[in-house]
Each structure stands twice: as structure tokens, then as C-alpha cells.
Amino acid sequence: MTRSTHRTRRLLQATGVGAAALLALSACSSPSASDASAKPGGSSASSAKLSGTVTVFAAASLKESFTTLGREFEKEHPGTKVTFNFGGSDSLAASITAGAPADVFAAASTKTMAIVTDKQDNASAPVIFVRNQLEIATLPGNPDKISSLKDLTRSDLKVVLCDTTAPCGSAAEKALAAGHLKLTPVSYEQDVKSALTKVELKEADAAVVYKTDVKAAGDKVEGVDFPESAGAINDYPIALLEDAPNPEAAKAFIELVRSAEGQSVLTAAGFLKP
Amino acid sequence: MTDVDDPKPATTPNPPHPPGLNAHLVVDRPPFHLDITVTAAPGEVLALLGPNGAGKSTALRALAGLLPLTTGHLHLDGTPLHHTPPESRPVGVVFQDYLLFPHLTALDNVAFGPRCQGATKSQSRTQAAAWLDRMGLKDHATTKPRHLSGGQAQRVALARALATNPRLLLLDEPLAALDARTRLEVRAQLRHHLADFEAVAVLVTHDPLDAMVLADHLVVIEHGQIVQEGTPADIARHPRTDYIAQLVGLNLYRGHADGHTVHLDPGPAITTTENLTGPAFVAFPPSAVTLHRNRPTGSSARNLWHCEVAGLETHGDQIRADLTGELPLAADLTTVAAAELDLHPGASVWATVKATQTHAYPA
Amino acid sequence: MTSPDTTNAADTVRSGRRHDRVRPGIPLPLLLPALAGLAFLLLPLIALLVRAPWRSLPEQLTSAAVWQALQLSLICATAATAVSLVIGVPLAWLLARTEFPGRGLVRALVTLPLVLPPVVGGVALLMALGRNGVVGRWLDSWFGITLPFTTTGVVIAEAFVAMPFLVISVEGTLRAADPRYEEAATTLGASRFTAFRRVTLPLIAPGIAAGAVLAWARALGEFGATITFAGNFPGRTQTMPLAVYLALQNDPEAAIALSLVLLAVSIAVLAGLRDRWMRAA
Numbered sequence: 071m072t073r074s075t076h077r078t079r080r081l082l083q084a085t086g087v088g089a090a091a092l093l094a095l096s097a098c099s100s101p102s103a104s105d106a107s108a109k110p111g112g113s114s115a116s117s118a119k120l121s122g123t124v125t126v127f128a129a130a131s132l133k134e135s136f137t138t139l140g141r142e143f144e145k146e147h148p149g150t151k152v153t154f155n156f157g158g159s160d161s162l163a164a165s166i167t168a169g170a171p172a173d174v175f176a177a178a179s180t181k182t183m184a185i186v187t188d189k190q191d192n193a194s195a196p197v198i199f200v201r202n203q204l205e206i207a208t209l210p211g212n213p214d215k216i217s218s219l220k221d222l223t224r225s226d227l228k229v230v231l232c233d234t235t236a237p238c239g240s241a242a243e244k245a246l247a248a249g250h251l252k253l254t255p256v257s258y259e260q261d262v263k264s265a266l267t268k269v270e271l272k273e274a275d276a277a278v279v280y281k282t283d284v285k286a287a288g289d290k291v292e293g294v295d296f297p298e299s300a301g302a303i304n305d306y307p308i309a310l311l312e313d314a315p316n317p318e319a320a321k322a323f324i325e326l327v328r329s330a331e332g333q334s335v336l337t338a339a340g341f342l343k344p
Numbered sequence: 345m346t347d348v349d350d351p352k353p354a355t356t357p358n359p360p361h362p363p364g365l366n367a368h369l370v371v372d373r374p375p376f377h378l379d380i381t382v383t384a385a386p387g388e389v390l391a392l393l394g395p396n397g398a399g400k401s402t403a404l405r406a407l408a409g410l411l412p413l414t415t416g417h418l419h420l421d422g423t424p425l426h427h428t429p430p431e432s433r434p435v436g437v438v439f440q441d442y443l444l445f446p447h448l449t450a451l452d453n454v455a456f457g458p459r460c461q462g463a464t465k466s467q468s469r470t471q472a473a474a475w476l477d478r479m480g481l482k483d484h485a486t487t488k489p490r491h492l493s494g495g496q497a498q499r500v501a502l503a504r505a506l507a508t509n510p511r512l513l514l515l516d517e518p519l520a521a522l523d524a525r526t527r528l529e530v531r532a533q534l535r536h537h538l539a540d541f542e543a544v545a546v547l548v549t550h551d552p553l554d555a556m557v558l559a560d561h562l563v564v565i566e567h568g569q570i571v572q573e574g575t576p577a578d579i580a581r582h583p584r585t586d587y588i589a590q591l592v593g594l595n596l597y598r599g600h601a602d603g604h605t606v607h608l609d610p611g612p613a614i615t616t617t618e619n620l621t622g623p624a625f626v627a628f629p630p631s632a633v634t635l636h637r638n639r640p641t642g643s644s645a646r647n648l649w650h651c652e653v654a655g656l657e658t659h660g661d662q663i664r665a666d667l668t669g670e671l672p673l674a675a676d677l678t679t680v681a682a683a684e685l686d687l688h689p690g691a692s693v694w695a696t697v698k699a700t701q702t703h704a705y706p707a
Numbered sequence: 708m709t710s711p712d713t714t715n716a717a718d719t720v721r722s723g724r725r726h727d728r729v730r731p732g733i734p735l736p737l738l739l740p741a742l743a744g745l746a747f748l749l750l751p752l753i754a755l756l757v758r759a760p761w762r763s764l765p766e767q768l769t770s771a772a773v774w775q776a777l778q779l780s781l782i783c784a785t786a787a788t789a790v791s792l793v794i795g796v797p798l799a800w801l802l803a804r805t806e807f808p809g810r811g812l813v814r815a816l817v818t819l820p821l822v823l824p825p826v827v828g829g830v831a832l833l834m835a836l837g838r839n840g841v842v843g844r845w846l847d848s849w850f851g852i853t854l855p856f857t858t859t860g861v862v863i864a865e866a867f868v869a870m871p872f873l874v875i876s877v878e879g880t881l882r883a884a885d886p887r888y889e890e891a892a893t894t895l896g897a898s899r900f901t902a903f904r905r906v907t908l909p910l911i912a913p914g915i916a917a918g919a920v921l922a923w924a925r926a927l928g929e930f931g932a933t934i935t936f937a938g939n940f941p942g943r944t945q946t947m948p949l950a951v952y953l954a955l956q957n958d959p960e961a962a963i964a965l966s967l968v969l970l971a972v973s974i975a976v977l978a979g980l981r982d983r984w985m986r987a988a
Binding site (some may be wrong): 175228235259268271272274 | 837855876937938939940941944945953955959
């Protein structure tokens with residue numbers, strides 16, 4: 071009995087959509103505030119109650135911020151669990167079209183999202199929720215004095231790029247084309263995190279990655295901005311998937327991502343607002 | 345047995361070593377312990393004879409350097425070899441199952457040794473061809489070992505060992521892998537080749553016939569110790585252990601001689617022709633025993649014992665009766681005689697042996 | 708006269724019993740899972756054939772990129788096998804023919820890459836031979852040699868993963884081979900090395916060949932250690948499995964075509980291996 075009462079309260083708190091949800095979410099940073107808002111939230115309760123697991127396939131660059139948001143989501147909606155599959159957007163898209171069970175797909179490019187929408191595996195139209203800009207990641211202290219994209223073409227430098235099948239790779243390609251530069255990397259890495267890791271391990275001198283990755287790596291790498299990146303800003307779309315096992319909770323998660331709370335977490339990680 | 349003692353301890357500085365083999369082999373592998381001294385002059389063939397597990401093969405491996413000596417020494421033509429690795433010893437080995445390298449032809453097997461000793465490919469092949477020719481295997485030079493008969497393989501193995509010009513040739517049960525027919529032929533050939541060999545040959549065998557036919561000198565080993573050594577004829581006539589007596593097919597007893605009588609301890613007395621005093625052996629062959637169903641009356645034999653048949657065994661057209669009773673002994677008789685006597689296990693018989701057919705010698 | 712008859716009778720009885728044991732009734736609890744197992748193993752391969760883009764296949768297979776990847780794969784797998792032979796056969800000999808303290812432990816460590824996830828192997832190789840690695844930093848500063856992102860790096864990654872197959876195979880053959888042949892060789896004046904080279908090596912050649920084929924096949928299919936340690940660059944470090952994986956992201960048809968090539972190579976290897984085994988038997 072007590073249990074169901076609890077659930078009801080949770081439900082009321084969780085199902086707030088729109089303004090009510092935003093209200094609840096913005097308050098979630100302090101647990102007491104959240105508790106306090108639980109009862110008033112009940113007034114705007116809609117039909118479903120949230121529970122179960124939300125499976126989110128997300129671009130590797132979203133790892134830190136989405137992990138944070140996932141934890142907040144679980145805190146806001148006790149009884150739910152958010153599990154993530156971070157990877158190259160292209161391989162995630164491939165596994166979704168191959169039938170991988172997922173609720174939400176957050177891609178690092180509209181092109182990779184298109185792989186999913188082309189197969190009509192999405193239930194909601196993709197929405198751009200953040201944008202990401204490229205940056206050069208160099209060794210700490212930038213010992214090779216890299217100051218521009220052109221510097222990366224120096225023959226004495228080992229540079230890694232993302233494979234062109236990954237959004238970070240196609241963005242880098244776009245930026246290089248914009249600067250009329252020809253760059254031969256030592257490796258086309260499968261996703262942005264692998265590319266960054268090669269610099270963190272000092273195996274490569276530089277990598278073209280996202281600003282957010284440089285930020286997430288802390289002092290293990292140093293970021294260098296370059297003007298060509300402005301022409302190769304990646305839009306990050308997010309969509310509910312057609313065969314989502316838990317669509318209600320999935321919708322709530324997408325709302326969280328797009329909420330002011332979500333945006334503040336994402337911009338803190340270095341993402342640009344859409 | 346004083347002959348086990350080492351006449352020249354390894355610790356003696358610069359011991360005078362005559363040409364040939366002079367070795368004191370001690371190998372400790374608890375619970376097994378080998379301690380034997382063997383000497384042989386060049387041209388001599390020495391046979392190590394003994395039952396399985398006596399230590400013959402251990403001795404051979406120690407001579408070849410495949411097993412380190414715990415202590416002792418090994419001199420060949422005056423050169424100490426006990427610290428020399430096997431590949432540097434002037435020793436050739438014919439292994440029991442020959443161990444011909446299966447991937448090489450007969451010729452290349454024989455050429456292997458000369459090649460390892462630094463000869464060129466063509467030199468070693470010429471030498472090998474000459475050896476095969478000597479062994480009557482000219483036509484089998486390009487044959488792989490698995491296509492050779494047992495006798496041929498044995499000769500290739502011998503040629504391979506001899507091609508390194510060893511100063512010591514070791515043969516481990518050289519005829520054991522052969523069937524009875526081939527064995528006869530190969531034994532004769534081997535005897536011929538060993539007679540031609542000018543250095544020391546040591547033969548390890550459990551077959552007394554091989555040892556008797558092939559060796560000049562026999563060393564009998566039991567439990568890692570030498571129990572008897574001498575010429576084959578000497579050992580055949582004067583066995584000193586049951587093992588040797590059985591090997592050479594004799595009834596052997598130990599007792600105390602007093603004139604023409606040897607009193608067995610325990611057991612009856614045996615009348616002999618020899619006149620001896622003190623500890624003595626008496627031996628007689630199973631064929632010297634005559635069996636009777638009833639106590640013989642007019643027999644001149646002084647040696648008469650009441651026995652019981654314990655077992656019967658056929659040897660060709662002969663039957664060997666294993667007797668227990670007053671004196672345990674083996675008796676040989678024809679199948680006809682056995683039938684006439686109605687011999688069967690448990691039958692009671694009287695055994696007689698003429699004094700002239702016994703042989704007594706001091707123990 | 709009676710003895711041959713009894714022998715025949717005994718033979719008949721024995722062979723009859725042998726038939727009885729196999730023929731009547733493969734029990735269903737065994738047969739059904741067995742068939743399921745067979746289907747489980749074969750179905751994916753059949754699916755690959757069913758879904759193969761047969762129409763565009765010639766075009767796919769003749770593309771320069773495919774040949775580049777295949778050529779690189781063959782070269783690297785062969786080089787990795789050669790490396791494995793040169794250092795793996797002596798290692799197998801050491802394990803099979805000598806006694807030293809901790810040999811059991813060494814043996815277990817040698818086989819570790821067999822069970823280690825290849826990616827872990829790749830990370831370990833980076834830590835050891837990377838530009839900043841334990842050994843790699845000296846290679847870099849003394850000789851200017853860096854191994855990651857190079858074809859040599861691919862060979863190293865593949866050899867690391869594939870060599871244990873060779874070592875295990877050769878060691879097993881060595882243990883089964885009669886060590887007395889080596890003794891016979893030493894009594895003929897051969898040093899232990901000569902005995903190994905001229906007697907043992909030819910004797911265990913079938914085992915070495917089988918081990919080499921296994922290692923080669925493993926090297927050919929290597930993915931995790933390679934992409935981790937050597938990266939991915941067409942013509943330099945992008946082997947077939949890497950090409951398959953990356954092609955799957957945006958061009959599944961190309962991935963299937965590449966997979967078919969690898970499947971064909973694998974079947975050819977198996978056929979060759981079976982031949983060799985039958986000859987050895």
C-alpha cells in the first residue's frame with residue numbers, strides 16, 4: 071500500500087510535461103526543492119507513469135554530459151534507469167537499423183541521423199538539440215606550437231582524424247576543404263574518442279576533435295581553435311525511435327535534454343546551443 | 345665379490361690408463377643405484393648381460409654421455425671423457441630400435457655423423473656410400489628407413505654408428521627388435537662386423553645367446569652391481585647366480601663340499617666326480633636328469649630324489665618338467681618319455697642324476 | 708584348423724558390437740541440440756551468401772580499395788606468421804624440451820593472448836611499444852622508430868595475437884616427438900642446435916605447418932589489437948577486418964562483399980589444413 075502511494079507520487083512528479091517538467095527539472099539540483107515540488111507537480115499530472123529502463127544510443131562526444139543527465143533523470147524519476155550506448159554515430163545508426171533495441175538516438179550529425187530516418191526507424195522527427203564545433207587537440211602545453219589547421223599538414227606531425235564515416239571525420243573533411251588544405255593523417259580512427267585517446271596516450275601529436283572532447287579530457291590535451299571550424303559545425307539531432315521499448319520514459323528523457331537544465335549541462339561541456 | 349671394487353679410484357692423480365676402455369660408472373637415481381667397473385682392450389667385444397632393470401641401459405647411456413655420472417670416471421685410450429658432452433665423445437651408438445632418422449634416406453642417415461664432424465656434403469656421402477657398400481646395402485642408399493626390413497635397418501644403424509670412426513661402439517639390444525629368423529642371420533653378420541672392428545665394442549643384452557655368440561667377455565649385472573664376469577664359456581660352465589644358471593639352462597645349487605659330496609644347505613647331498621672341500625657350487629643340465637615313476641632299483645646313480653611335478657612346458661620336441669620336492673630341479677625329457685611316464689602336474693616321480701654329469705666348483 | 712575360425716568369429720562379434728554402439732538410435736536429447744548447433748554455426752554464413760549483393764559484387768571486388776586491403780591483410784598475416792615462426796618455434800622447443808623453474812607459469816603466460824580480448828592486447832602493446840610506451844619511448848629516442856600507425860605495427864599486433872596458436876601447436880608436436888632422435892643425433896657428433904635443426908625440425912614439420920596455418924588464419928582475422936595499436940589508414944594499416952567494420956557503417960553491401968572475400972580465404976585455408984592433416988595421419 072505504502073508502495074503504491076509512493077509510486078503515485080513519483081508518477082505525478084514524473085509525468086509533468088512542458089512547463090511543469092521544466093519546473094521540476096530546474097529544481098532537481100537540490101533534492102529538498104524537488105521533494106517540495108513533488109506535490110504541486112501532481113496537479114499537472116498526465117496519464118502515464120515512468121518506470122523501467124530507457125536505452126539511449128548517443129554519439130561518443132555526448133558521453134560526459136549525457137551521463138550526467140542520465141543520473142539526474144534517474145534521480146527525478148526513481149524507478150527508472152537510463153542505460154547508454156556511446157559510440158561512433160555511424161555505427162550506432164547501423165546497429166539501430168539492424169534492429170538493436172533502443173529508445174532514443176542522439177547523433178552527432180544530421181547525416182548519420184538520416185541513416186535512421188531513411189529507414190523510418192524513428193517515431194518522432196529529429197530535433198537539433200546542440201551543436202558542436204571542431205577544435206584541434208594537441209599534447210599538453212602544445213609542444214609542437216600548433217596554431218592553425220594548416221600547421222597540421224606539417225610532415226613531422228602525427229595527426230589522427232576521425233574516419234570520414236563518422237560525423238567528426240566528415241566535419242574535419244569539410245573544414246579542411248574550406249581551408250583548401252590537404253592533410254594526410256596517420257590514422258582514420260573509428261570514432262572521436264579513439265582519436266582523442268591517441269593524443270592522450272601521446273601516440274599522436276594532434277587530432278581534430280570536438281571542443282567538447284577537448285574539454286572533457288581536462289589537462290591531458292590542450293585545445294587550439296581554428297577559424298575553419300565555423301564552417302563545419304555539427305548539428306546534433308535527437309529522436310525517439312520507432313520500436314522504443316519504453317517510449318514514455320524516452321520522451322521524458324528527450325525533454326530533459328532539451329530543457330534549460332539539460333542545455334546548461336551540455337553548454338557547460340562545451341556544446342553550442344542550437 | 346671383489347671384482348666390483350674399483351681398482352683405480354678416480355681420485356688417484358694421473359692414473360695409468362692402458363688403451364681401450366677403463367670406466368668406473370656410478371649413477372645414483374634413488375632407489376636405483378648403479379656401480380660397476382668395466383675394462384676392455386681395443387678389439388675386444390664386451391657384453392653387459394642382465395635381467396630387465398638391472399642397469400645395463402643406464403650403463404650404456406652413461407658411457408655415451410647421455411646420462412651424467414654421479415661419480416666415477418670414464419677413460420678411453422687414456423683420455424678422460426666423463427666431463428665430455430656426448431657430441432664430443434668418440435663413441436658410436438646402435439640404439440635398440442635403431443632410431444634411424446625417418447626423414448633421411450639410408451645414405452643420409454649414415455652421412456649424418458661425418459657431416460657433423462666437419463666433412464663436406466660430398467665427402468660425407470662418399471664415406472656413407474662406402475659404409476653401406478660394406479654392409480651389403482648398396483642398393484638401399486636412397487631408401488627411407490620405413491621401407492627397410494629389420495635386418496637392413498639394423499645394418500644401416502651399425503653403419504651410421506661406425507661412420508663416425510668411434511673408439512667405443514655401443515650396441516643396445518642390437519637384435520631385440522628382430523624376429524627369430526632374421527635374428528639368426530643378423531647375429532652372424534654382426535659378429536662378422538664386430539670382429540672387423542678394431543676399437544672397443546660394448547654390447548648390452550638380456551639374451552645370453554647374443555652375449556655368448558658376439559662377446560669375448562661377459563659382465564653380468566644384477567641390481568646395478570656386477571655379479572659375475574668372464575669369458576662366455578667360463579660363465580656358462582660356472583654360473584654363480586640363479587639368474588645366470590637359468591640363462592645358460594643349468595640346475596645350480598650351493599653347498600658345502602666334503603670330498604665327492606656336496607651337502608646342500610638346506611637340502612640333500614649331491615655326489616660329484618670332483619674332489620673339493622669348502623663352499624662350492626654344483627651344476628648339471630636338465631638333460632642329465634632321468635625320471636622314473638617308481639623308485640628305481642638297479643640304478644647305478646648315487647643321486648636319487650623323490651619329487652613332484654609342479655609344471656610341464658614344451659620346448660620343441662622336448663618337454664621340460666619343473667620339479668619340487670626333495671630337490672627343486674628342471675628335467676628335460678622327450679614327449680614320448682613324458683607320455684610313457686604319464687607325467688602331469690602333481691605326479692610323483694623319482695629323479696636320478698649320474699655323478700659324472702654334475703659339475704662342482706668352489707664358490 | 709579351428710583357430711582361424713574362432714578368430715573370425717571373435718572378429719565378427721567385435722565388429723557387430725561396434726556397429727550396435729553407433730547405429731541404432733542417436734538419442735534425441737543429443738541429436739536435436741547437435742542439429743541446432745550445426746544450424747547456429749552455419750546459418751550466419753549462409754545468410755552472408757543469401758544477402759550478398761551478387762549483381763554489384765564484381766564491381767565491389769575489383770575496386771582498388773578492396774584489393775589494397777586484401778593485399779595488406781595477406782602481407783601482414785604472412786609477415787606475422789614468419790615472425791611467429793622465427794621466435795615461436797624456439798620458444799615452443801624451450802617449453803617442451805627443457806626444465807627450468809617457473810616453466811608452468813611461463814607456459815600459462817605464453818597462452819594468455821589466446822584468451823585475452825584482442826583490444827586489451829592492443830592497449831598493452833601501446834603501453835609497451837607506443838611512442839610513449841615502456842620500450843617504445845627508447846625505440847623512438849634512440850632509433851627514431853615509432854611502431855603505432857605503421858604496417859610494422861599491424862604485423863606486431865597480429866603476431867602478438869597469433870603466435871600463441873603456433874607455440875601451442877608446435878609444443879604439442881614436440882612433446883609427442885621422440886626425444887631420443889635428438890640423443891641419437893648427439894651421439895653422432897651433432898650439437899644440440901644441429902640436432903634440433905637437422906633432426907627435430909624436419910620431424911615436427913607437420914606440426915609447425917599446422918600451427919603456422921592456424922596462426923596465419925588468426926592473424927588474417929585480427930581486428931581489435933590492430934585497430935587499437937596500429938590505427939586505421941587505407942593501404943598502410945587498414946586490413947580487411949577493419950575495412951569490413953568501417954564499411955558496415957555506411958556501405959553494408961561493401962561490407963558483405965569484403966566478408967565474402969575473407970570467407971573464401973578462410974575456406975581455402977581450412978581445405979589446405981585438412982589436406983595437411985590427412986597427409987600427416
